[in-house]
Amino acid sequence: MDLQLEKIELIELLLNTKKEAVLKKLRAILEKDQEINLTTEDYDIIDKRRELHLKNETKSYSWEEVKSNARLAK
Incomplete structure (x- = not known):
């Protein structure tokens, strides 16, 4: 069906x-x-990325930028 x-x-x-x-x-x-079933490794990755973000070592995007990039990726 x-x-x-x-x-x-x-x-x-x-x-x-x-x-x-x-x-x-x-x-x-x-x-x-x-x-959502995340593994310990998944949580480790999330924690590491969060730590980098809080130290301003990664780029952040506004909601408008995220939407624009998503449209471009189609």
């Missing part, structure tokens, strides 16, 4: 349900699917 069609059908079912328990179960499933 087409993934987009499946999503639309699920949304329709969600909109039509009146059972709070169903909504809670669905929320739990979707939130678990969205969890």
